[in-house]
Amino acid sequence: MVHQLSLVSSIPHSKYLQTISSLQAITGISTPTEISTYSLITQPNLIFKPKFEPGKINQIEQYFMKCTTTWIDDEGRNLDISKPILNDSKDIIVQKLFSSDNTTNTNDNERVWTLQISDIPIAGKNQQCSQQTIFESTLVHTHIGVDSEIKNKEEVVKQETNDNKSDVMEIDEDEINKQYQNLNSTEAKIRQDSFLIYLSDLGYEVINQYWIKGKKFFIMDDIIIEIYKIFVRDDSYTGDEIKLKLLDESNTFQIKSYINIKNSTDIEQINNGIKKLINLQNLIKSLFLLEVPDRMFMDSRIKSNI
CATH class of the missing domain: 1.10.287 (Helix Hairpins)
Structure with a gap:
């Protein structure tokens, strides 16, 4: 479990090289860490629908779960996000993870998965950054199609x-x-040996998926800045493989700056983390504006009316 403090922003594609160069100068990191991930969004197979009665409070919450692994195929390794991705550009074709192809290649099918459930961020009008508790578990799974x-x-x-x-x-x-x-x-x-079967046995079903490609900077020891684009499946493609398209076709980059605190009750560390994010916000305000995200968009609870 971690208590995550975060601020978010976005930049147009035209400002990407300037932003990367500026962060390289600020952090002293000439080669930022690559981000290349594939995520599944899952929900419980059985949705709890409580019977509402006067004076009775429902204490049971269910959450969507995110399962993330590394995007390791050729597109994941070689995709250059510094170039704009246009409708008439080369198709982004990725491998199907859950297929029976190459089932004998253990190295390709052994994946490290991070399973994550997150609570809704703390409410309050005077929040200087988003504060959210995240529960994670990591497993190594050898997938066979x-x-x-x-x-x-x-x-x-x-x-x-x-x-x-x-x-x-x-x-x-x-x-x-x-x-x-x-x-x-x-x-x-x-x-x-199927990861989908594992999720089913765990009581979850896949409802969506997405791919992320970007770069990551580490600043002030414990602040992480991620700049990335999000890709989703292009359902209009009729081939045997999966064609990707941008979630935001304007080529906008998403930015997230965050600090992970080990204990949500460590008030001193939380206050220090907030101060560091505010200092970063002031330091780079001429580059892009870091803001507090809308907490309702980060609510992963499953509503009882689903």
Whole structure:
């Protein structure tokens, strides 16, 4: 768990080289760290819908979970974001992570995933920066693609199970288990090694995905500044692979400046962190304006009306 203090901004593409050069001069870092990540947004399979009653307070909260790993294919390594990405420029084609291609290449399929759930930032009219508690867990997963045939078999079992639930009051659990055991041992192994199956077993389903490419600077020991563009899947593309497009087609760069505090009750460290962010805000105000993000846009709680 970390308590994150943050400020955000954005710049047009035309100011990117100037911004990078200025940050290199301020930080003394000639080669900033590359950011190249792939993220899944997931939600619980079963959404809790409380029955609202007078005088009863709902204390149960559910959250979207973000799962992030490194974007390591050729596009992730070689994409140059210093050049504007236009509609008539070369297509950005990425590999499908969850496929059965190259399943024997363990090095390509072994991924470090960061699973993250974040609370809504602290409220208050006089907040000088966003303050948000973030819970993270990291795991190493060796992914093996799931064949469409196996997916279809699993869908059939799920559908039959749902049909049974609608027809009778009690479910024969032994019969359902037998249906799953009909998959041969190889298929079972593939199912167990799929990250999507892991998420399903954890009780989550994928609802969205995005890719980030950018650069990261470290300043004043513990302040991190990230400058990046966000890419999403282009659903109009009909090929076997995935074509990406910019989330913001104006080529705008997003900027996030933040400090991670280990303990949300360490008031002294939080106050020092806020002062450092304010000092940074004043130092680079002629370059770009760092602002407090709208806390409601950072609310990852799942509403009961979904």
